[in-house]
Amino acid sequence: MSGRELVVLGTASQVPTRTRAHNGYLLRWDGDRVLVDPGEGTQRQLLLAGLSAAHVDRVCLTHGHGDHCLGLPGIVQRRLLDGATTPLDLHYPAAAAPVVEGLLAATGPAAQTVRRHPVDPPPPGGTVVARTPRWTLSAHALDHRVPAVAWRFAEPDGVRFDPAALTAAGISGPAVGRLAAEGVLEVAGRQVRVEEVSVRRRGQVVAVVMDTRPCAGAVEAARDADLLVCEATFLARDAELADAYAHCTAAQAAGIARDAGAHRLLLTHFSQRYGDDGGPFEDEARAVFPDAGAARDLDVVALPARRG
Amino acid sequence: MSGRELVVLGTASQVPTRTRAHNGYLLRWDGDRVLVDPGEGTQRQLLLAGLSAAHVDRVCLTHGHGDHCLGLPGIVQRRLLDGATTPLDLHYPAAAAPVVEGLLAATGPAAQTVRRHPVDPPPPGGTVVARTPRWTLSAHALDHRVPAVAWRFAEPDGVRFDPAALTAAGISGPAVGRLAAEGVLEVAGRQVRVEEVSVRRRGQVVAVVMDTRPCAGAVEAARDADLLVCEATFLARDAELADAYAHCTAAQAAGIARDAGAHRLLLTHFSQRYGDDGGPFEDEARAVFPDAGAARDLDVVALPARRG
Numbered sequence: 001m002s003g004r005e006l007v008v009l010g011t012a013s014q015v016p017t018r019t020r021a022h023n024g025y026l027l028r029w030d031g032d033r034v035l036v037d038p039g040e041g042t043q044r045q046l047l048l049a050g051l052s053a054a055h056v057d058r059v060c061l062t063h064g065h066g067d068h069c070l071g072l073p074g075i076v077q078r079r080l081l082d083g084a085t086t087p088l089d090l091h092y093p094a095a096a097a098p099v100v101e102g103l104l105a106a107t108g109p110a111a112q113t114v115r116r117h118p119v120d121p122p123p124p125g126g127t128v129v130a131r132t133p134r135w136t137l138s139a140h141a142l143d144h145r146v147p148a149v150a151w152r153f154a155e156p157d158g159v160r161f162d163p164a165a166l167t168a169a170g171i172s173g174p175a176v177g178r179l180a181a182e183g184v185l186e187v188a189g190r191q192v193r194v195e196e197v198s199v200r201r202r203g204q205v206v207a208v209v210m211d212t213r214p215c216a217g218a219v220e221a222a223r224d225a226d227l228l229v230c231e232a233t234f235l236a237r238d239a240e241l242a243d244a245y246a247h248c249t250a251a252q253a254a255g256i257a258r259d260a261g262a263h264r265l266l267l268t269h270f271s272q273r274y275g276d277d278g279g280p281f282e283d284e285a286r287a288v289f290p291d292a293g294a295a296r297d298l299d300v301v302a303l304p305a306r307r308g
Numbered sequence: 309m310s311g312r313e314l315v316v317l318g319t320a321s322q323v324p325t326r327t328r329a330h331n332g333y334l335l336r337w338d339g340d341r342v343l344v345d346p347g348e349g350t351q352r353q354l355l356l357a358g359l360s361a362a363h364v365d366r367v368c369l370t371h372g373h374g375d376h377c378l379g380l381p382g383i384v385q386r387r388l389l390d391g392a393t394t395p396l397d398l399h400y401p402a403a404a405a406p407v408v409e410g411l412l413a414a415t416g417p418a419a420q421t422v423r424r425h426p427v428d429p430p431p432p433g434g435t436v437v438a439r440t441p442r443w444t445l446s447a448h449a450l451d452h453r454v455p456a457v458a459w460r461f462a463e464p465d466g467v468r469f470d471p472a473a474l475t476a477a478g479i480s481g482p483a484v485g486r487l488a489a490e491g492v493l494e495v496a497g498r499q500v501r502v503e504e505v506s507v508r509r510r511g512q513v514v515a516v517v518m519d520t521r522p523c524a525g526a527v528e529a530a531r532d533a534d535l536l537v538c539e540a541t542f543l544a545r546d547a548e549l550a551d552a553y554a555h556c557t558a559a560q561a562a563g564i565a566r567d568a569g570a571h572r573l574l575l576t577h578f579s580q581r582y583g584d585d586g587g588p589f590e591d592e593a594r595a596v597f598p599d600a601g602a603a604r605d606l607d608v609v610a611l612p613a614r615r616g
Contacts, residue, residue: 014389015355015389016351016352016355017355018355018356021352022352040348040349040351040352040378040379040382041348041349041352043324043348044324044329044330044348044349047323047324047325047326048326064416066381066382066385066414066415069414070348070378070381070382070414071348073374073378073411074348074374074378077374081322081323098413098416099413099414099416100414101410101413102409102410102411102412102413102414102415103381103410103411103414104410105406105407105409105410105413106374106377106378106407106410106411106414107374107410108372108406108407
């Protein structure tokens with residue numbers, strides 16, 4: 001839980017508004033800073049959020065449409081101006097490579113700081129593209145007008161002590177620390193292993209599902225997610241438009257959250273046609289999935305408490 | 309005078325602030341819309357200014373640094389989304405071609421709407437790059453860390469009737485219209501030509517001088533300008549920094565305006581180190597050139613009244 005939150009940098013879809021900048025989502029996960037879909041203006045939004053670009057060490061693009069990536073060159077340059085000394089890992093659908101290469105070419109020498117990780121269309125189950133000691137990053141196929149992927153950040157499951165089991169085993173005080181350190185402890189002549197007095201601690205999961213029709217890959221990416229960030233470009237009354245442009249309605253985003261067994265749903269990527277009030281999106285989604293909210297620019301959303 | 313004004317879209321230099329977006333200057337000249345140096349976020353700034361991108365028919369870049377051009381792909385795409393049906397003429401220093409080509413590649417098929425006009429380093433006197441019936445556009449060499457040019461928009465000189473000369477020639481009422489239409493009029497048996505009863509009307513001039521040390525090309529671009537938009541990244545107390553980074557102080561920008569015989573000076577491109585108050589820049593410039601003002605985002609500056 002320590003220091004895990006999502007900073008919302010922009011919530012517009014194709015057309016920004018007075019209160020909604022183009023997309024941008026910064027995931028702060030302990031010491032990591034992962035930026036998803038930097039739309040145009042993201043470097044200024046970071047500044048408005050009081051954050052430095054220097055600490056962004058990974059960027060994930062869901063696809064190559066402008067509202068999801070035109071802020072990339074600004075971030076690549078801004079990192080260096082802000083003092084970054086480490087490379088930037090960049091993940092994107094392989095089909096977006098021409099867009100990505102163009103944007104990187106525009107940054108001049110700064111492009112040399114970028115490590116490219118194109119991902120081919122993921123098979124069912126997704127493609128793991130990075131593993132750190134803290135989480136696994138996987139891409140899941142979406143259903144948009146161009147190849148697009150959802151991004152899933154999943155912490156490995158762990159264990160935590162079960163207080164009742166510790167008591168039953170007669171372990172308390174400093175002995176708990178010795179058991180944790182050594183994995184086994186002799187109590188009244190019996191060997192107690194740490195597994196015997198622990199329960200599974202489920203790892204936390206964050207999923208970002210951008211431009212897509214409702215699809216299996218979206219549900220897969222969001223499976224058991226503690227926080228699902230999902231596009232909701234349209235309201236249900238415009239479901240035909242949503243389908244025609246390969247987007248979700250708020251109700252459909254909520255359906256993905258429900259089908260995935262997600263914990264919390266954050267709606268975003270709203271069409272400007274509905275004005276700046278996220279209320280109608282929330283109302284529509286909550287009828288399907290109660291723990292849904294509409295994102296606003298510069299919202300900071302803490303990861304919900306662990307479950308299970 | 310009709311409909312000639314400059315819309316200031318951004319006034320920051322390398323680092324945007326809460327109140328200053330990256331550069332962007334839209335010149336509205338009768339029916340023309342020319343955008344100079346679209347920095348990142350310009351498409352949203354246009355929207356905040358209540359303007360459509362569809363009517364932008366020409367973009368001029370002073371050089372290829374990110375704060376002056378990263379908004380280009382957004383403008384190229386936004387024009388089409390806003391309904392543009394005409395090509396976009398794009399002028400830029402030839403040395404910026406790799407940056408420009410990268411940014412255009414990122415726009416996909418929209419790049420096909422762009423007509424490229426790279427300009428080689430201009431000789432003394434500048435290079436005319438476009439002529440319309442309403443103005444001539446020329447590029448003038450600047451002194452920056454990369455090849456950079458100033459842009460000068462100059463209306464051809466014209467003539468207007470001199471009321472005293474008309475009276476002396478005995479021409480009034482509908483006869484004035486006949487003289488204007490036919491160029492010559494018989495009055496009391498004498499041929500009066502339009503030139504005899506007219507005075508020269510000087511054409512209006514707007515110049516945009518961005519990143520540069522003070523130099524001859526800047527003065528040349530700004531010669532007799534009704535409105536000079538000039539960078540003033542630093543204050544005079546940081547003149548060494550200005551020189552090291554090849555920029556102007558406010559006093560130096562004012563010196564360019566004075567040496568050029570400009571009419572009005574609009575300062576912009578301020579370093580974030582001085583905060584959001586343009587007052588110190590104005591004070592410093594006015595000691596050298598009285599009609600100087602510091603631009604703010606979304607200012608609309610009408611061209612001053614004609615002179616001469």
